[in-house]
Amino acid sequence: MENSYQASNKKESRQISRKGEKMATSKEYHDYILENLQKVGDVRTRKMMGEYCVYFQGKVIGNICDNSLFLKPVDSALRMFPDAERAYPYEGSKTLMVVVDDVENVEKMTKLLHAMYEEL
Numbered sequence: 001m002e003n004s005y006q007a008s009n010k011k012e013s014r015q016i017s018r019k020g021e022k023m024a025t026s027k028e029y030h031d032y033i034l035e036n037l038q039k040v041g042d043v044r045t046r047k048m049m050g051e052y053c054v055y056f057q058g059k060v061i062g063n064i065c066d067n068s069l070f071l072k073p074v075d076s077a078l079r080m081f082p083d084a085e086r087a088y089p090y091e092g093s094k095t096l097m098v099v100v101d102d103v104e105n106v107e108k109m110t111k112l113l114h115a116m117y118e119e120l
Contacts, residue, residue, distance in 0.1 A: 003114045005019065013115045029067045036103040040110045051090065061120045062097065065089040070097035076115035 037043040052064040062071035070089040085099040
């Protein structure tokens with residue numbers, strides 16, 4: 001099934017935002033991430049200062065900022081995405097987070113979110 005938000009758009013949006021231009025997450029990107037993560041289970045978002053906090057079963061697991069999904073750098077995320085980019089989700093953040101692009105892999109995201117839930 002073809003998603004409305006293509007991989008090339010995700011990468012292009014992230015490249016623009018990393019050049020220093022502040023860019024709010026688009027509704028399309030938010031919906032794309034939420035749709036894919038909800039295949040795992042109870043995933044919700046809450047708008048915070050123009051961006052989004054991401055919750056799995058009531059626990060904060062990360063953020064959607066600048067058209068990127070940032071997950072907390074807990075052991076399971078670092079282990080499952082050892083080569084993933086690490087970045088700060090917003091200016092002033094003190095936590096270097098894991099940038100995840102492979103949200104369409106339901107099996108991997110299921111393992112990851114459940115492992116993160118146990119750690120948090």
